[in-house]
Amino acid sequence: MAYSQFDRVPNHYAGPIIQQIKDFRLEHGRRSLAPTALQIGRIQLLVPRHFGFCFGVERAIHMAFATLEEYPDRRTYLVSEIIHNPLVNGELKERGVEFVYDAQGRRRVAEDELKSDDIVLIPAFGTTLQVEDSLRSSGIDVDGDAYRERYDTTCPFVSKVWKRGEELGSEGYTIIIHGKYRHEETQATHSHTKEHAKTLVVLDCDEAEKVASFIVGETSVDDFRAHFSGKWSEGFDPERDLERVAVVNQTTMLAAETQRVTAILKEAMEQRYGSDQIEYHCADTNDTLCYATNQNQNATHALLQSAADVALIVGGYNSSNTAHLVEICSHVMPSFLIANSEELCSAERIRHFDIKERKVIESGGWLPDAEEIRMVVTSGASCPDILMNQVIERVVALCGYGQADIEEGLANLCLFEEDV
Template sequence: MCAAIDFPGTQNLGPGNGCRQQAGVAERDVRRRYGCRVVGARNRLGRIRQTRATDVTQPRQIDGKKGAQPVVSGDGVSRLLFPHGGTLAIPRMQDRHAWAVRLHRNGNRHATVQATAEKRNGRHVRTHNIPVLLVFAGDFAASRSNVVRLTPPGGCLDSRAMAFKQFDRVPNHYAGAVIQRIKDFRQDMGKRSLAPTVLTVGELEVLVPRHFGFCFGVERAIHMAFSALERHPERQINLLSEIIHNPLVNDDLEQRGIRFIHDSDGQRRIEESEIRAEDVVLIPAFGTTLEIEQSLQRSGIDTTTQEFREHFDTTCPFVSKVWDRGEELGQEGYTIVIHGKFRHEETQATHSHTKEHGKTLVVLDRDEAQQVADFIAGKMSLEDFHEHFSGKWSEGFDPETDLQRVAVVNQTTMLAEETKQVARILRDALSSRFGESDLAHHFADTNDTLCYATNWNQNATKALLDAEPDLAVIVGGYNSSNTSHLVEICAQVMPSFLISSADELLSRERIRHFDLHKKESVESQNWLPEQMPVRIAITSGASCPDVLMNAVFERIADFCGYDAQDIAVGLDRLALHEPLAVG
């Protein structure tokens, strides 16, 4: 048997799930007893948000050293968080040995997540880059039989356990056999490496990045939509708009009877009067505006109930995290600069939620950030500023006074590196105007709002470039922001083609793809090199089902003269790309 270190079950500080402040739970009590801050803000709909859950577990001493504080929260699932720096110190833990963090409910193992040690400053630690370490369905009440167990290496470790296993309503037909083999390979080999996977089929070499496809928020949203279909067959189910930016998934839901209240351009298709109080309405993964929530209230849909938030609000937790941070900083007097596309659903939602608590301004890119910086530095007139940004700020915004204290958050699908550059441009402008010594008062650090999945996918795509592919094929929806940024990364160094499915691969000579600059589909000739061998990078956006990427690979292999048997041989020889040694 394996020795284990146990953390006790959660202490319930109030009735119900933990992500919402509950009756009888005073903020001062939470802060005094557990040292964690509960930030609550009531908006116009009476909804309360928090940056920390109110259900917490007491820290446990491990060999005399203080461990992390797991936190269990609601939203329809429970999460085990390590909030204090995201680090769990484990003395004498050996480098690169795998540990498992397991939830035991009523004496039975309920879920497992693998952890791997790093050595930092002479101590062996496990750093979690995302706030969600362990996710499981239902409540995790305090009980002697309910423990979180940290298990050392050995035969009891399930190396294939994944945090997304609870999303069991995501249809199997979204998976692809070839892509799944690659994912299984990465679970066994090179989990911590960003080196791409190499699938060699004859003289065709395909490079697949370490991270691609469905992210946590997308998979969760799809799971919730299909769960609603299963649980409420007698009720009309509506979606505010596309649940994610992928036509296959949205068409699938529409064919199953789900109605879309707005189209992809935001135009209303179903009026308020056509929605009944007994209907189900799903909020998409991007979230929605407070104004649209008020419209639902007028139709008899109460979006403030616990049932609605847990089962029908599919807003990605990392999007709502941005809202929470924006609300907190707005209340502290900062103007929230949102790095995003002004018409994008997520940016509209973030703008709506944050403007309730402070002033907001939306900037698209580095150029617009520089224009804001020029105004702060006195290099741009008020008239020019109005000409550039009119309509992209909240009511009552005064650039002369409201740009003296700034915090930057982003639309989570934007280029993470560009968000950092936007923040740096504004930080430097404020530093030049007010001085470095007083900068903390004028500029707030918001790096903690960047979405881990977006960052991982973008960094993994950048790692593809080191392998020097001949071309890249990116699969995803044409209105998918995160997918378009993957195209931009690849297009820096090689011909790159954004396609929605294998149907766009017309022949070995012809491809129909989306041109990001023209914003329309175009056809290109001689896209696939005639001379073999050829090296192709294939990836997909966070809203793209694996089955689409799978079909693209199979069609390219067919164009090169290879069949299923050849692919099977290649899958048995999967490898990580190893850079050539220099010198």
């Protein structure tokens, strides 16, 4: 049976433990956000209701592998990493795919190296209009229907944000993009949206507060410019262009944070203009939030009451949505972002990515030395299940258990809420 609804997603990205957990959830607690409990000896592993590959990631992987199978003799490129996972990008490279831009945004394949019959795949988070122009200059038919259907893997939920930005821009709103300025998706959204609207990128609630403070007249235009310079579209004038705003997001940001950013700006508009015509000043854009990001984040929030001792979050170091899962878990338990099972060096040492310092570090004492351990294991939207599966196997082995114990645990899966 195919691992995914998309038949070209490689079956080796599936993991047998994870698959059994998913099958269990098809039968039990489909609508519940309670995590699944897998008891193996003295370790209780809690797996959230939603984790791993989202629709957009599976679709992009399917399109990339389908292209390689269907056109084995054509040179195939990716604008940049198709998703933020080293295993998937590595396998595409092994299959001969070259990346036009590297992970740091440096151009690696010159415009004149690309030929009109080359295939250049656009990644799941889309790309900028400048990159599309450059591909046109190389003779690539980026505007053809066939190209868009087969090689443009931009997630439909990202395109939806662009479309909504275009509509709101034509209605006269300035688009506030809640995102990380240098992230590929934010760059792409900024590029597409600024064709139709003035735009400003804000990173978080602190920056939203700065915008709000300017709107209500508590911050000078010079201070505003000093802080946000370069993070707006050409011709943006804060004194003119912050009368009507609409917030959209980089789809992998914390959805709750996007809602707070909107609330902060709405409150400022009410303070400045009154509440009578609040929708004129601050558009309702709730419908642009990605359902998959929301599901994964809500399922992660549901883990926080579990009194777990530690959380392992599996995913790429440069994956924004995975970092947000770490952020959520780390409010209540020690939480480690790991790329794969090899990061679990021993029961004592763990190698992991510190999301604040943005570097790989090694820490000790990650596995509690206790009679009973409760551990959260989850993964980001760009992480193949097999990597999370291997992490579970490694944890089990480090605790002195084996395959028979895993089988016994899988035979007794339950919803965590039933267990307490």
